[in-house]
Amino acid sequence: xxxxxxxxxxxxxxxGRRMTLRCTQDMRHNAMYWYRQDLGLGLRLIHYxxxxxxxxxxxxxxxxxxxxxxxxxxxxxxxxxVPSQTSVYFCASSSGTSExxxxxxxxxxxxxxx
Amino acid sequence: GQNIxxxxxxxxxxxxxxxxxxxxxTSGFNGLFWYQQHAGEAPTFLSYxxxxxxxxxxxxxSFLSRSKGYSYLLLKELQMKDSASYLCAVRDSNxxxxxxxxxxxxxxx
Numbered sequence: 549x550x551x552x553x554x555x556x557x558x559x560x561x562x563x564g565r566r567m568t569l570r571c572t573q574d575m576r577h578n579a580m581y582w583y584r585q586d587l588g589l590g591l592r593l594i595h596y597x598x599x600x601x602x603x604x605x606x607x608x609x610x611x612x613x614x615x616x617x618x619x620x621x622x623x624x625x626x627x628x629x630v631p632s633q634t635s636v637y638f639c640a641s642s643s644g645t646s647e648x649x650x651x652x653x654x655x656x657x658x659x660x661x662x
Numbered sequence: 663g664q665n666i667x668x669x670x671x672x673x674x675x676x677x678x679x680x681x682x683x684x685x686x687x688t689s690g691f692n693g694l695f696w697y698q699q700h701a702g703e704a705p706t707f708l709s710y711x712x713x714x715x716x717x718x719x720x721x722x723x724s725f726l727s728r729s730k731g732y733s734y735l736l737l738k739e740l741q742m743k744d745s746a747s748y749l750c751a752v753r754d755s756n757x758x759x760x761x762x763x764x765x766x767x768x769x770x771x
Contacts, residue, residue, distance in 0.1 A: 590666060590749070590761030591705070606758065638704060647712075648693070651759065653704035 551575070552654035554639050560660045561629050569624040569657050571639030578644030580622040581651060582606075582614060584635040591638065597622055598644060629661045664688045666762035668750050673768045674740055682735045682748050682765045690755025696724050696735045697749040699764065705749055709735070737767075745769045 552573045561567050573580065578599045583591040593606030597616040611633060613625045622641075626633055636658050640651040665687045674680040686694070693712040697705035711717055711726035711733060723736040735748055747764040754760055 588763055590763045591751075591759075592761070593758055596758070648710050649753075649757075650695070650707050650710065652707070655704050 552639055552641055552652060554637075554654040554657050556657060557655070558658040558660075560662065561626075563629055563631060563661055565629050567626045567629055567659070569626075569637055569639075569659070571622045571624070571654060572620050573622075573639075573641045573652075573654075574620065575641060575643075575652070576619060577641035577652075578619070579642045579649070580616065581640040581642075582612070582622070582624045583638045583640065584608065584633075585638060585656075586635050594624065594637075629659075631661045633659065634661045635659060664754065664760045666750055666752060666760055668748075668762040668765045670763070671766045671768065673770060674737075676740055676742060676769055676771050678740050679736065679738050680740060680767065682737070682750075682767065684733045684735070684750035684762055686731050686733070686750070686752045686760075686762075688752045688754045688760055691728060692753040692755070692757060694724075694726055694733050695751045695753070695759065696722075696733075697751065699747045699749055701746070708748075740769050742769050742771070 555570045581596045582594040595614040597603045639654040642649045642651045667685045696708040699705040709724040716725045721738045726733045749764045750762040751759040
């Protein structure tokens with residue numbers, strides 16, 4: 549089934565630990581994105597990648613890093629987690645070529661940092 | 663700064679019509695999106711407007727006025743399954759999506 553998968557579904561993490569959230573898409577989309585969603589706030593862009601081998605910073609990049617070694621995978625790493633990174637994280641992808649360029653979302657990862 | 667405003671919550675009755683408004687102030691405009699998000703799930707795409715006017719898609723319609731920085735999503739013949747949050751997003755001059763906080767729509771029988 550075509551789409552985007554994320555892992556893990558949820559995670560409880562001690563502050564200071566390193567964590568990688570995984571995202572894989574099989575739609576051969578060029579562009580991929582990482583957002584966080586917090587209660588009362590809109591989705592906020594953390595990092596994005598317009599094509600394999602390139603990445604860019606979004607609105608809230610501090611404390612996060614990404615890599616895009618190939619088209620399908622776009623992992624998000626928290627080098628040293630802090631409680632303010634408790635959030636729901638969504639990965640998304642888009643073709644990067646159409647005029648609409650609709651973004652399609654994965655199911656999300658619920659992360660709690662204690 | 664960039665800003666997307668939507669009502670926090672709305673309540674409507676099954677079978678009725680509801681209009682969810684969105685106003686925006688962004689650096690540039692390259693299209694406006696509406697997404698639906700059920701509790702605990704991912705956002706799913708509903709509609710896209712880049713030119714002024716109304717786009718109709720079944721029970722859902724979306725309207726855009728670029729000069730007023732305004733859009734609305736119109737939901738007709740409401741069903742219980744329409745209970746969800748509705749997210750408005752604008753693509754800015756950097757081709758990034760700026761998101762509103764969402765409108766939680768509660769449908770009552």
